[in-house]
Amino acid sequence: MTSIKKNVLAVCALVLLGCAAMTLVDGVLRPPYAVKSAVKLALFLLAPLLYGYAAGKDGYHALFRIQRRALPRVLALGFGVFALILGAYFALRSVFDFSAVTALLGKNAGVTAENFLWVSLYISFVNSLLEEFFFRGFAFLVLRRYAGERFACVFSALSFALYHTAMMLGWFSPLLFLLALAGLTAGGVLFNLLDARAGTIFPSWAVHIFANLAINTVGFILFKIL
Numbered sequence: 001m002t003s004i005k006k007n008v009l010a011v012c013a014l015v016l017l018g019c020a021a022m023t024l025v026d027g028v029l030r031p032p033y034a035v036k037s038a039v040k041l042a043l044f045l046l047a048p049l050l051y052g053y054a055a056g057k058d059g060y061h062a063l064f065r066i067q068r069r070a071l072p073r074v075l076a077l078g079f080g081v082f083a084l085i086l087g088a089y090f091a092l093r094s095v096f097d098f099s100a101v102t103a104l105l106g107k108n109a110g111v112t113a114e115n116f117l118w119v120s121l122y123i124s125f126v127n128s129l130l131e132e133f134f135f136r137g138f139a140f141l142v143l144r145r146y147a148g149e150r151f152a153c154v155f156s157a158l159s160f161a162l163y164h165t166a167m168m169l170g171w172f173s174p175l176l177f178l179l180a181l182a183g184l185t186a187g188g189v190l191f192n193l194l195d196a197r198a199g200t201i202f203p204s205w206a207v208h209i210f211a212n213l214a215i216n217t218v219g220f221i222l223f224k225i226l
Contacts, residue, residue: 008146011146015143018134060137078208081211082211144164149196164181187211
């Protein structure tokens with residue numbers, strides 16, 4: 001087996017194992033949110049970094065470069081995504097029942113109205129960085145060095161969508177659940193395209209922050225904080 005195939009298999013295996021482990025944590029074990037976050041940190045950040053060290057690969061630091069020239073374009077796209085998500089919620093809330101979301105968050109992860117502010121800040125800025133490094137940095141930008149851009153883009157986007165399956169089970173009706181998965185897949189492709197030219201996760205991370213801010217705004221509404 002060539003070294004290129006070994007690297008492809010290694011990266012894909014680590015991504016799939018990380019997703020499977022988080023599915024077990026989110027869907028079965030359901031530990032407190034702080035414990036789940038620590039497990040995710042180990043799987044999504046430390047595991048890829050250890051792989052890079054063991055394989056003697058460099059260039060991981062380049063994935064975190066901030067491109068100031070791209071900032072206006074990225075911010076404009078981020079605001080657009082923020083408005084799109086909030087608009088979709090207000091357009092669909094009379095059609096779909098979102099009332100079960102807060103109860104399930106409390107039951108499965110211990111997220112309540114009392115701690116949602118701190119959870120939302122973590123999700124918006126830290127959790128988004130972990131996911132971008134894992135799915136766009138590792139599963140796309142690193143993988144495309146060995147498997148090509150098209151394969152890496154599809155693999156990364158599908159992994160990103162499927163990873164969210166366990167945490168969303170029971171949140172929505174089957175139709176809305178499928179729509180959410182389709183949206184996550186499309187979002188994963190968009191994020192990959194943003195990062196493909198830049199060679200860094202900065203564009204997708206910035207837009208991901210805005211997307212999470214919009215979702216957390218919906219959370220504030222559902223928790224009746226706003």
